[in-house]
Amino acid sequence: MATPMSADSFLDLLTGEGLTVVEVGGWRTHNRDSKGRWGPVDGVMIHHTATEGTAATVALCRDGSADLPGPRCHGVIAKDGRVHLVGYGRANHAGAGDGDVLRAVIAEKRLPPDNETDTDGNAHFYGFECENLGDGRDPWPEVQLEAIEKAAAALCRHHGWSARSVIGHLEWQPGKTDPRGFTMREMRESVADRLK
Template sequence: MATPPSASTFADLLRGEGVTVVEVGDWETHNRNHMGPWGPVHGVMIHHTVTKGTSATVRLCRDGRSDLPGPLCHGVIGKDGVVYLVGYGRTNHAGLGDVDVLTAVKAETALPADNEADTDGNRYFYGFECENLGNGTDPWPAVQLLAIEKVAAAICRHHGWGERSTIGHLEWQPGKIDPRGFTMASMRERIAKRLGIDPSPVALPKPTKPTVDLSKLIAAAKSNPQAKGTPVTYTGVRTVEAALVNAGLLSKAYSDGHFGSSTVIAYAKWQRSKAGGSFTGTAADGIPGKTSLTRLGNAHGFDVKE
């Protein structure tokens, strides 16, 4: 179990690693602790901001948005390599992610695919937002990458962690792409070297198929987002929608994690198809059943749980 250091110690350990640190306002007490606990901490998470301009980026990450109150991270890493501390404690940076990823981070083993969003990452991770548009072409200056390396190494060194305790947002939460423009594998190699660790390759775990829970999928399908009330959401919907996209039955634009009318229509087409079971009439209503879902899973690489 790792307990976060005091705010002043946190700033000092970053400076001790050679990081240029700017303390922004009341960052030491600016947090979301009233919304839930922060800690024990298990790792460092790296993000990109999708913003341009350091001042505006720092302001956004400190204050947040109307739909997502700040702080949105502990520190902002500018393109010039300066780290702006904007909050300390629980911050709105990680959101829900995969418990299997958290388990791997704690054990410092190779990361599995993030295919669930069931665990509060804001509780367990330090978060750093890096100024970048995230479009794959906005450059990452060498001084900025070096600052990311130093920040992660400083925190890992303090807690006695290795480089595998640093992950990207894209490795935590399904659907996320940040940071985009460099690989987390290459960043972990840099962190390992700074920590004096041999970043020797670790055998990757055997790939596992995602599993779709039939009862949860049916509940999501019967709660159409266009109907009244709050729609049921379930991450397995994305797996099924991806399969329907691959089968040419659903536009990728409607692969959004909600079993809405477009997904219902696409699934009904699958039920009526020979591969899906050649169902007709009310049996092809777009609500998944065991036979059609199992056949979809067999064709597109997922298992079905009843």
């Protein structure tokens, strides 16, 4: 468990990892903190957006919709590898998920099956939405996968977490399929290699 870093530290961490960052509007104070707490943070959650087109994807993740207001993540990782920062603080990305999974993330142990929705994930995870249709056919460019790896590794290094603190939405909430098109096992292996 860790205290979330400041927005400026978050930005410095990502750029320090070699990522190209795009700051969107007043992202530092755009959040859902009025709806509940954010922190302590325990890990990093990866999603796919089920959208196409970077501009439309970033706008949706920043502003949300009537049924799910924004921000819907902290950063949008585009197909070109750029990270668009759209919010900081509590974000509508994780939703309710499995408390047993959270306990495994905290303990950095193997994840159990996600079979309940008894825990508020928005309070506990940094979230990255990654531009992809999520149909299993839309490609994941190498530069995008590397950006996901770098962003996750930067946060893990800062907080002293291992790669086991990086999970996919599909490992948190029953019925979710994201990210689809690569496996979280492979991503954790890449993050672990970067942390060495």
